[in-house]
Amino acid sequence: MDQFYGIFLYIISLLTMGGIYAILALGLNIQWGFTGLFNAGIAGFFAIGAYVSAILTTAPSLRHLGGYELPYVVSFAAAMVVSGIIAWAVGKVCLKLRADYLAIATIGIAEIFRLILKNETWATNGPRGVSMIPKPFETLPEPWNHLCFLGLILAVIVVIYLLLETARNSPWGRVMTAIRENEKSAMAAGKDIEKFRMEAFVAGCMLMALAGAFIAHYLKFIGPNATDPLTSTFLVWVMLVVGGSANNRGAILGAFLMWTIWSASEILTSRLPDELAIRTAYIRIFLIGLALQIFLQRFPKGIFPEVRPKPERRQSVSDGVTDNATSR
Amino acid sequence: MMEFINFYLIPGLVLGSIYALGAIGITLTFSILRFANFAHGETMLLGVYITYSLVQFSGVHPLIALPFGALLTVIVVLGIDRAFYKPFRNSPTIMVVIASFGMMLMVRSMVQFIWGVQLKGMTQGIQRPMIFFDSLRISPKHITIIGAAIVLMLAVHYLLSRTKIGKAMRAMSDSPELAKLTGIDTEKVVRMTWIVGGALATAAGVFLAIDTHIDTNMGFKMLLPMFAAAILGGIGRPFGAVAGGLVIGIVEEISSYPWIGVEPLLNPGYKAGVAFAIMIGMLLWRPSGLFKGKVF
Numbered sequence: 001m002d003q004f005y006g007i008f009l010y011i012i013s014l015l016t017m018g019g020i021y022a023i024l025a026l027g028l029n030i031q032w033g034f035t036g037l038f039n040a041g042i043a044g045f046f047a048i049g050a051y052v053s054a055i056l057t058t059a060p061s062l063r064h065l066g067g068y069e070l071p072y073v074v075s076f077a078a079a080m081v082v083s084g085i086i087a088w089a090v091g092k093v094c095l096k097l098r099a100d101y102l103a104i105a106t107i108g109i110a111e112i113f114r115l116i117l118k119n120e121t122w123a124t125n126g127p128r129g130v131s132m133i134p135k136p137f138e139t140l141p142e143p144w145n146h147l148c149f150l151g152l153i154l155a156v157i158v159v160i161y162l163l164l165e166t167a168r169n170s171p172w173g174r175v176m177t178a179i180r181e182n183e184k185s186a187m188a189a190g191k192d193i194e195k196f197r198m199e200a201f202v203a204g205c206m207l208m209a210l211a212g213a214f215i216a217h218y219l220k221f222i223g224p225n226a227t228d229p230l231t232s233t234f235l236v237w238v239m240l241v242v243g244g245s246a247n248n249r250g251a252i253l254g255a256f257l258m259w260t261i262w263s264a265s266e267i268l269t270s271r272l273p274d275e276l277a278i279r280t281a282y283i284r285i286f287l288i289g290l291a292l293q294i295f296l297q298r299f300p301k302g303i304f305p306e307v308r309p310k311p312e313r314r315q316s317v318s319d320g321v322t323d324n325a326t327s328r
Numbered sequence: 329m330m331e332f333i334n335f336y337l338i339p340g341l342v343l344g345s346i347y348a349l350g351a352i353g354i355t356l357t358f359s360i361l362r363f364a365n366f367a368h369g370e371t372m373l374l375g376v377y378i379t380y381s382l383v384q385f386s387g388v389h390p391l392i393a394l395p396f397g398a399l400l401t402v403i404v405v406l407g408i409d410r411a412f413y414k415p416f417r418n419s420p421t422i423m424v425v426i427a428s429f430g431m432m433l434m435v436r437s438m439v440q441f442i443w444g445v446q447l448k449g450m451t452q453g454i455q456r457p458m459i460f461f462d463s464l465r466i467s468p469k470h471i472t473i474i475g476a477a478i479v480l481m482l483a484v485h486y487l488l489s490r491t492k493i494g495k496a497m498r499a500m501s502d503s504p505e506l507a508k509l510t511g512i513d514t515e516k517v518v519r520m521t522w523i524v525g526g527a528l529a530t531a532a533g534v535f536l537a538i539d540t541h542i543d544t545n546m547g548f549k550m551l552l553p554m555f556a557a558a559i560l561g562g563i564g565r566p567f568g569a570v571a572g573g574l575v576i577g578i579v580e581e582i583s584s585y586p587w588i589g590v591e592p593l594l595n596p597g598y599k600a601g602v603a604f605a606i607m608i609g610m611l612l613w614r615p616s617g618l619f620k621g622k623v624f
Contacts, residue, residue: 036422038422038425038426040366093608093611093612094611097611097615099422099425100358100363100364100421100422100425101611101615103364103366103425103429104552104555104559104607105607105608105611107551107552108552108607108608109604111600111604112601112604115597115598115600115601118597119595119597119598230432230433230548231433234429234430234433237426237429237430279441279444282437282438282440282441283437283441285433285434285436285437286433286434286438286441288433289430289431289434290434292426292430293412293427293431296416296423296426296427296430297412297415297416300423
C-alpha cells in the first residue's frame, strides 16, 4: 500500500512540474510559435519571476532582502510585471533587427541576471539562494496540499489556454501569423510590426515569470543554479517543437510528455553506479538534443500541427488560397 | 602606472586576442552562412579537449599539438554541418539557429561525457614572468599567445585577400545570389568557412587554456564576448571582429582597475557583463558596427 501511495505522490509531482513547464511552453509559443521570435533566455525570465515572488512572500531573514510577507496574488502579479518591463527593454533594442539578434540578447540577459543573483548577496543570498519560501496550501494534511497545488496550476493552465485560444482566433492572432509568415506584406497592410512583436514578446516573458513564481513556491527554495539555465531553456524549446509550435494544445502536450521522459529517465540512470550515473546524465542531455534535431528535420510540425483559424467571411473563396499559405 | 600595464592592460590584450580569433569565425558564419552560430563556443571547447588529449598522449607542447587538434575538430565540425545544418540550407535561417542552439548542448554534453567535468590544466608548472625595462613584466605564455594570434590573423588576411577561395568567400558574403550566378561553388565556400572558423576557434580555446585552465563551461563563457566582438566590429568584417575582440578584452580587464579611489571600478564578478553592455550599446547606436558591417 505504501508503495502505491509513493507512486501516487510521484505522479502528482510529475504533473505539477509538467504543468509548470507547460506554462513556460505556452509562453514560448506566443513568442516563437505565433510570432517567430527566438527567445534563448527563457531561464532568465523564469528566474526573475521566481526571485521576485520569493522575496516578496518570505518572512524576514538576515540573509536576503525580504520580510514583506505579501499575499501570493500580489507577488505573482509583481513577478509578471517586473519580467514584462525587462522584456520590454530588451525588445526595444532587438525587435527591429532579425531574430538572431534577439536570440543573442536574450541569452545575454539570462547570463547577466545570473551574475546579479550571484553577486548581490545582500538581496539574494548569492549562490546559497533563497529558502523557506512559503507554499500555497501547505497547511493542509498530506496528499491534499499537493493535490490542491496541482489543482491550482492546472486551473491556471486552463485559463491561459482559453485566453491564448481567444487571442489566436482574434484579428490580433492573425496579424501575428501574418508577421511570422511574411513581414513585408504585413507591413504593407499597414500593421505596426514592432508594436505587435513587442506585445507578443512581453506577454510570453510574463508567462515565463509566472511559471518561475510557481516553481519557487513549489520547491520552497530558489538559487542561481537551481536548474542549469541552458538545460531548462533548452528543455522548453524541445517541448514546444516536439508538441507542435503554434499549437497551444501541442505546447501543453509537449511539456507533459517531455517532462515525463526527462524525469523517468533520471530515475532509471540514478540506479546505476555513481560514476556511471554522473556520466549518463550527460547522455540524457545529448539525447534530448538529438530529439530536437530529428523533430526539426523530419517532423517540423510536431505532434499537433498548427491549425489556422478559418476566416469568418468569404470562406468559400479563400479556402484554397489559405491552404497554400499555411505550408511553412 | 606599471601596475596598470602589467596587471590590467597586458592581460586585456591577451584576452582580447583570444576573443578576436573566436569572433572571426562568428562573423564569417554570420555573413556567409547567414546565421548566428550558437555552437561556436562549443566548437572551441571540443577543440581544446581534443588538443588536451593529444598533449597528454604525446607529451608535446600544446602549440605543436594545436594544428592536429584543429584538424580533428574541423573534421567533426564538417560532419556536424553535413548532418545538422545542411538540411536547412534552403529553409528560413532561423531553423539553423535553432539547430545550432541544440548543437551547443549536444557538443557540450558529449565533451562532459567523454572527458568529465573536473578542471584540467593544459600546461604544468608556473612560469616566471620576464622583466623588461626594469618594471614591465610579461609572462612568456602571454608573449606566445599574442605572437601566435598575430600569425593566425595575418594568415586569415592572406587567405581572404589573396587566394581564390578567399575572394569567393567575400563574394558570397556580399551577395549569395550573385556569387552563385558567377559560378562559385557555394558548398565549397561553406566548407571553407567551417574550416577557417573551426581552426581559429580551436586556436582561441587552446590559447585560453594555456593562459588559464580547462573546464567544460569555457565555451559558453566565450560565446557572449565573441558575439559582442563580431557585432562591435560589424558583421562580415573579419578585421572588425579582431578590433572588436581586442576592445572587449581590454575593456573587460581594465573595468576592474581602481580608477576612482581604491575599490575596483566594477566588481570583477560583473566582468562578463561588460561585453553584453557594449553589445547592447552597439545595437542601439549603430547595429552595423564600427566598420560598416551588415545588418540583417
